[in-house]
Amino acid sequence: MFKHFQKGNAIKSLIFFAVIFYLGKVFDPYNQGQLSVVLIYFVGILSITFLTGLSGLISLGQGALMAVGGYTCALVVLNLGLTYWQSIIIAALVSLFAGWILGITAARLSGPYLAGTTLVIALAIPSLATRFESVFGGDVGLSVDYGTPPEWLSGAIGDIGYEQWQLFAVLPFATIALFLALNILKSRTGRSWRAVRDHEIAASLAGINVQRIKIFTFVIASGFAGLAGAMYGLRGIVGPSVYPVSLSLALLTGAILGGLRSITGAFFGAALVVFLPDLIDKVTGSWELASQIGDYLPAMVSGILLILTVVLNPAGIAGALHHHKPRHK
Amino acid sequence: MLKVENLVTEYGAVRALDGVSFTAAKGKITTVIGANGAGKSTLLRTISGLERAKSGQISWADKSLIGKAPESIVRSGIAHVPEGHAVISQLTVAENIEMGSLFRRRNHRSDVKLAIEEVYELFPRLAERSKQLAGTLSGGERQMLAISRALVSRPKLLLLDEPSLGLAPLVVEQIIQTVNDLCRKSGLTVLLVEQNANTALAVADYGVLLSLGKVVANLPAAELKADASLRAAYLGY
Amino acid sequence: MEQFLSAVFAGTASGSIYALVALGLVLVWRGAGVVNFAQMGQAMFSTYVASTMIMNGNSYWVAFFAALAVGTVLGVAVDLLVMRPLSGKRSSAMLASPAMRGTVPVIASLGILGILQAAAGMIWAAEERGFPAPVSTLGLSIGGTVMPFTAFDLFVIGIVLVTLIITTIFFQKTGMGLAMRASALNAEVARLSGIRTSSVRTLSWAISGAASSLAGLLVTPSANLSPNTLDLILIIGFTATVIGGLDSLPGGVLGGFILGLVISFVNVYSSPSDIFLAILAILLIVLLVRPQGILGSKEVRRV
Numbered sequence: 047m048f049k050h051f052q053k054g055n056a057i058k059s060l061i062f063f064a065v066i067f068y069l070g071k072v073f074d075p076y077n078q079g080q081l082s083v084v085l086i087y088f089v090g091i092l093s094i095t096f097l098t099g100l101s102g103l104i105s106l107g108q109g110a111l112m113a114v115g116g117y118t119c120a121l122v123v124l125n126l127g128l129t130y131w132q133s134i135i136i137a138a139l140v141s142l143f144a145g146w147i148l149g150i151t152a153a154r155l156s157g158p159y160l161a162g163t164t165l166v167i168a169l170a171i172p173s174l175a176t177r178f179e180s181v182f183g184g185d186v187g188l189s190v191d192y193g194t195p196p197e198w199l200s201g202a203i204g205d206i207g208y209e210q211w212q213l214f215a216v217l218p219f220a221t222i223a224l225f226l227a228l229n230i231l232k233s234r235t236g237r238s239w240r241a242v243r244d245h246e247i248a249a250s251l252a253g254i255n256v257q258r259i260k261i262f263t264f265v266i267a268s269g270f271a272g273l274a275g276a277m278y279g280l281r282g283i284v285g286p287s288v289y290p291v292s293l294s295l296a297l298l299t300g301a302i303l304g305g306l307r308s309i310t311g312a313f314f315g316a317a318l319v320v321f322l323p324d325l326i327d328k329v330t331g332s333w334e335l336a337s338q339i340g341d342y343l344p345a346m347v348s349g350i351l352l353i354l355t356v357v358l359n360p361a362g363i364a365g366a367l368h369h370h371k372p373r374h375k
Numbered sequence: 376m377l378k379v380e381n382l383v384t385e386y387g388a389v390r391a392l393d394g395v396s397f398t399a400a401k402g403k404i405t406t407v408i409g410a411n412g413a414g415k416s417t418l419l420r421t422i423s424g425l426e427r428a429k430s431g432q433i434s435w436a437d438k439s440l441i442g443k444a445p446e447s448i449v450r451s452g453i454a455h456v457p458e459g460h461a462v463i464s465q466l467t468v469a470e471n472i473e474m475g476s477l478f479r480r481r482n483h484r485s486d487v488k489l490a491i492e493e494v495y496e497l498f499p500r501l502a503e504r505s506k507q508l509a510g511t512l513s514g515g516e517r518q519m520l521a522i523s524r525a526l527v528s529r530p531k532l533l534l535l536d537e538p539s540l541g542l543a544p545l546v547v548e549q550i551i552q553t554v555n556d557l558c559r560k561s562g563l564t565v566l567l568v569e570q571n572a573n574t575a576l577a578v579a580d581y582g583v584l585l586s587l588g589k590v591v592a593n594l595p596a597a598e599l600k601a602d603a604s605l606r607a608a609y610l611g612y
Numbered sequence: 613m614e615q616f617l618s619a620v621f622a623g624t625a626s627g628s629i630y631a632l633v634a635l636g637l638v639l640v641w642r643g644a645g646v647v648n649f650a651q652m653g654q655a656m657f658s659t660y661v662a663s664t665m666i667m668n669g670n671s672y673w674v675a676f677f678a679a680l681a682v683g684t685v686l687g688v689a690v691d692l693l694v695m696r697p698l699s700g701k702r703s704s705a706m707l708a709s710p711a712m713r714g715t716v717p718v719i720a721s722l723g724i725l726g727i728l729q730a731a732a733g734m735i736w737a738a739e740e741r742g743f744p745a746p747v748s749t750l751g752l753s754i755g756g757t758v759m760p761f762t763a764f765d766l767f768v769i770g771i772v773l774v775t776l777i778i779t780t781i782f783f784q785k786t787g788m789g790l791a792m793r794a795s796a797l798n799a800e801v802a803r804l805s806g807i808r809t810s811s812v813r814t815l816s817w818a819i820s821g822a823a824s825s826l827a828g829l830l831v832t833p834s835a836n837l838s839p840n841t842l843d844l845i846l847i848i849g850f851t852a853t854v855i856g857g858l859d860s861l862p863g864g865v866l867g868g869f870i871l872g873l874v875i876s877f878v879n880v881y882s883s884p885s886d887i888f889l890a891i892l893a894i895l896l897i898v899l900l901v902r903p904q905g906i907l908g909s910k911e912v913r914r915v
Contacts, residue, residue, distance in 0.1 A: 098715065102715065104715040154899075154903075157718065158646075158714060158718055159899070161647070161649070161715070161718045162647070163896075163899065166847060166888065169847060169888045170891070173886075176885040177889070298719065298722070299723075338734060338738075342738075345729065345733070346730035349723045349726030349727035350727060352723035353727070356716060356720050356723065357694060357698055425803075444803070445800075446807060449803075449806035450806055454804070455804050461801060463801055465909065466790075466793065470790055470794075474790060474794050474802070477790065477791055478807065479806075524805060
């Protein structure tokens, strides 16, 4: 059942890999770092694309799930001494499990109840870190050394800078995530999600077990979020300050601005959220704004953009572009 | 009098009303009948402003209703009792009735009180249950309540959508007779949508037969009732 | 024993703030069908205004009522500028699915919160502000012993109860209150009854705006004001509405006091970092055992 579109998706993913790799060689170090954050946010936003865009479930706690992934990865590396490749995979698996628990709890909720509960979860999980300071490193967190670029890579493409390595370390995971996401979108699961989102009653009459599908959505979305969180942790530190509530909101904002329902939308959103402060700086740099205005301008702009998007163009950037293509389901 | 001209209402790509024209004479009962899906409910919903017409004209007492919001159409003296969920279950009987009179309270305080009393006289069962939640009432009582809610606004035109739906024949009889009496006594103009053509034609003065959004016949009720071929073709009996 | 009493009193005092927040949330929910996550942003903003006025020499009460006015205006602005256009969008496919219809206003309110916090940062540079209290904040002495609560605490509890009584009377006994309830329960029937549902909804936002400003003003003497301090209070207030029943005014108040006491006890007998876990635990238990909340009504739970 997968075979025919898997090939197309694989090609798309490889093109993605190549393009980002190229940018990684061409960008200056600051933007290399930014690009790696874009990839991380991209995978994190994908979790919202599945949860909210495809299934209509709102979660304000994806940042907390990222924390789960990040902490798991760090703990595994520190306590079990595995390589970070192995640790990231374990982190993703643990996140799937966390998603299952979250799903069982939250699948019966909807709308504001779901939003509020996930928000409380978003606050509760980081507080675990301070509660069990010995294990989780409290407020400071855990710092992990993820090593240096392997010989064969620097041999192949020359010297690799610090930010560049961060980008290249994260890229394979982002590419794999993209591939998986493309497949899920086209699969029967993806169609079931859309059916449940659009008309729950009809979907259940058509034989879809609504509860189980919703739980499954949480599982998959949490897997992506945990993966993103582990990727985030690759930068060397995992702590409550890395995964604050504003992270969950930033992911949601990115998802909406970019386009809630598509993978391209997720990428646009990630790029927008990460580069927005830089963009604003470029535009207003010459205006000599007071620092108190400049500091808060990105937050103000993204809040305004969010409202404008929701009211005027709910489908986001990706949706606006899609309008010009012929419609297909 | 109510005048409808070439009314077109669409649901997406479907034309629920496809150029409907007729008039409802003042002080008379005009019934709109037809099979399921003929567009009867859509017609009432367009008149009361719940649905937006795509084109055409609706006028009451020579004033156009097109483009007006439901709450202002009510203030022009038109009350709509929609089919099915026409009462708010979580409010009491008294609150449901009061709800219909709220917009008149400022200028017609004493008449509002009178109207509410009249409605309780009309439907004594409601008076008995005035403090109960509307959701606990029987189907017939809920229909009485819905009609009461409409009547306290002192309408000149009453739009009644399938009052017989889901009710026992005796209850239906009672309700239709009440509406009939009201019309004759107070000169209320009634536009009655009914699936049950027999019941409707028994009290109506005029009948409009709708099929797939078009007016197929617009006749005095007695003639419509007598026309066997129309009945067989569109009403199935 | 002393510890217990002090926990009880502290919990009741803070519980009254959460009760106020819950009241505001329930008001908007019942009047407009939206959970307003921006509520505490509105409160924060209007309290900053009040604080600035006091710094410029105005009396406490002038600033107090100015804050209420600002809160009201903000509430109306949110409805007119954001919520009304949102409910007017019928054509968008994204808003058509029932799952999204409840979600989108939540997202919009989060955007508003962000804007308000950024605006506060821009205008007042996120200065931490102190804020005076109109009555004494020293422990009351009764019969020679100093009690672990103050005249101000009593003042707050008093205001909360008065607000509860006023809003309940308003909702249950007045025509406008009936119009609000009807509009929220079944907008179509309400409109057919001649009720201007959109104006009624705006009124709900206005009243809720005033209520949330009230909460902001009353909480700030004990906590310093900065753009983010009230976020926590919103979460707790929201949990209070879930516990008490999102559509019940007395339920929200009850939930607020319960949470206040629970948090206070967790603070005293355990450690402050357990608070979120405790809140989460209570939230989950209530959602599992009695999803409509203690005083909530059974039908209207899922959006």
